[in-house]
Amino acid sequence: MKATANKLRIFVVEDEALLATWMEDILVDLGHEVPVMATRLPEGCEIARTAEFDLAILDVNLNGEPSYPIAELLRERGIPFVFSTGYGGNELDPAFKNVPTLAKPYVIDDVERVVSSVMLSSIVDVPEKHSK
Numbered sequence: 001m002k003a004t005a006n007k008l009r010i011f012v013v014e015d016e017a018l019l020a021t022w023m024e025d026i027l028v029d030l031g032h033e034v035p036v037m038a039t040r041l042p043e044g045c046e047i048a049r050t051a052e053f054d055l056a057i058l059d060v061n062l063n064g065e066p067s068y069p070i071a072e073l074l075r076e077r078g079i080p081f082v083f084s085t086g087y088g089g090n091e092l093d094p095a096f097k098n099v100p101t102l103a104k105p106y107v108i109d110d111v112e113r114v115v116s117s118v119m120l121s122s123i124v125d126v127p128e129k130h131s132k
């Protein structure tokens with residue numbers, strides 16, 4: 001098990017049950033939590049609008065529908081996200097060309113690297129918490 005110093009709550013959007021379970025297992029092994037998951041676009045949009053989490057991993061293709069509406073909602077809320085795809089990152093909408101992607105099938109080292117990278121790059125946007 002590879003545990004990280006900071007436990008994150010990660011929203012996973014994946015339409016294939018086996019891959020969703022595999023991603024959840026990887027994230028838990030890395031010391032994170034998966035409080036919510038979605039398999040369909042409408043469900044993913046609702047969770048993206050209302051749930052509390054630190055990061056999202058979005059399958060680009062959800063049963064033939066792109067997950068871009070979920071990504072837009074996350075952008076509006078300022079929640080970092082990455083895409084996952086089995087087709088390579090070349091098919092991404094140009095509006096999301098700078099969003100990191102994870103290749104399927106998932107590999108723990110790749111997931112760890114991308115999650116760490118995204119969280120480090122978004123730290124500038126997170127207000128510091130001061131304790132008294």
